[in-house]
Amino acid sequence: MPEPRDARLVGSVDDGALRVVQVTDTHVPAQPGFPTVIGLLAGIDAGDPMDHLALVLADIATLDPAPDLVVGTGDLADTGDPQAYRRWRDQFLPLDLPVWVIPGNHDLADAFDAHLVGDGVHSAASSRHGSWEFLYVRTGNTEWGEVDPIHADELRAALAASDAAHVFVWIHHPPVGQHLPAHEALVRDDLRAVLGTDDRIRATAAGHVHVADAGELDGIPVFLTPSTYTGRPAPGSRTFTLHPDGRVDTEVRFVESLFRFDDDQVARLRAMAAERYAAEPEARRGAAPHARHEVEGWRDAVAALPDGPG
Numbered sequence: 371m372p373e374p375r376d377a378r379l380v381g382s383v384d385d386g387a388l389r390v391v392q393v394t395d396t397h398v399p400a401q402p403g404f405p406t407v408i409g410l411l412a413g414i415d416a417g418d419p420m421d422h423l424a425l426v427l428a429d430i431a432t433l434d435p436a437p438d439l440v441v442g443t444g445d446l447a448d449t450g451d452p453q454a455y456r457r458w459r460d461q462f463l464p465l466d467l468p469v470w471v472i473p474g475n476h477d478l479a480d481a482f483d484a485h486l487v488g489d490g491v492h493s494a495a496s497s498r499h500g501s502w503e504f505l506y507v508r509t510g511n512t513e514w515g516e517v518d519p520i521h522a523d524e525l526r527a528a529l530a531a532s533d534a535a536h537v538f539v540w541i542h543h544p545p546v547g548q549h550l551p552a553h554e555a556l557v558r559d560d561l562r563a564v565l566g567t568d569d570r571i572r573a574t575a576a577g578h579v580h581v582a583d584a585g586e587l588d589g590i591p592v593f594l595t596p597s598t599y600t601g602r603p604a605p606g607s608r609t610f611t612l613h614p615d616g617r618v619d620t621e622v623r624f625v626e627s628l629f630r631f632d633d634d635q636v637a638r639l640r641a642m643a644a645e646r647y648a649a650e651p652e653a654r655r656g657a658a659p660h661a662r663h664e665v666e667g668w669r670d671a672v673a674a675l676p677d678g679p680g
């Protein structure tokens with residue numbers, strides 16, 4: 371359900387720029403000390419996601435000037451649990467900033483909408499902030515990052531209805547920089563179909579791959595933001611300063627890394643990705659039910675682990 375636009379959410383500092391913090395891939399578990407999917411699938415104990423998240427939130431609280439809003443770009447819960455979304459709210463609401471969110475492939479869209487979105491946490495196809503229109507592309511609960519055709523129509527309509535001078539696109543699955551070429555090809559196709567030839571797109575920001583990086587799609591910058599949980603080279607967040615003339619300044623802000631992958635673990639993760647790609651070399655459309663089933667399977671398996679709640 372689209373939220374009403376809030377005209378107050380314009381840059382609050384004299385230069386008229388809008389200041390945004392992107393957090394992504396927080397992978398919040400249902401309960402403290404709960405096992406996570408990376409432990410389940412790869413046998414890697416990367417610690418409690420809340421430990422790094424606390425460092426990121428403390429860092430955001432030090433920003434001067436303070437940000438105007440926060441955008442969370444998916445995989446906000448590790449296995450889509452209602453309790454995880456309530457924990458996420460408990461962590462972010464003390465920042466006292468408006469928060470906009472989109473789901474990732476570890477989120478379950480119905481629980482996300484029911485338990486995360488609400489007072490202070492918004493979800494919509496778009497939001498207007500001064501001369502900037504934000505477009506929120508929901509690819510959560512999809513196997514490869516495809517955009518549901520109904521949602522694509524909603525995004526195109528939001529873009530067509532906006533008289534903003536500049537557009538910023540938020541998405542979980544990046545259109546470039548993914549581990550598996552078949553994934554990013556599908557996202558690219560769907561994103562291009564939504565954006566068309568609109569010449570107001572100034573930048574895109576994504577998560578999903580957990581790394582700090584940058585690339586471009588059709589000449590438009592694509593910023594990849596590290597996970598707050600297992601970010602590489604370290605966990606962190608990314609700030610954006612969006613100027614009224616369309617310029618974009620951005621900085622990755624790393625926090626202390628309480629966990630680092632060793633060489634064996636990196637090799638294991640690469641081998642798992644290669645195995646999956648070999649099994650499914652082509653991106654499939656219409657695989658959202660499979661993706662949802664996969665998250666539910668993780669949720670049930672994690673809960674059944676010996677150190678889970680039983």
Ligand SMILES: [Fe+2]
Pocket residue numbers: 395397445474476578579580597
């Ligand atoms: Fe993730």
Ligand SMILES: [Fe+2]
Pocket residue numbers: 445474475476542577578579
């Ligand atoms: Fe993801």
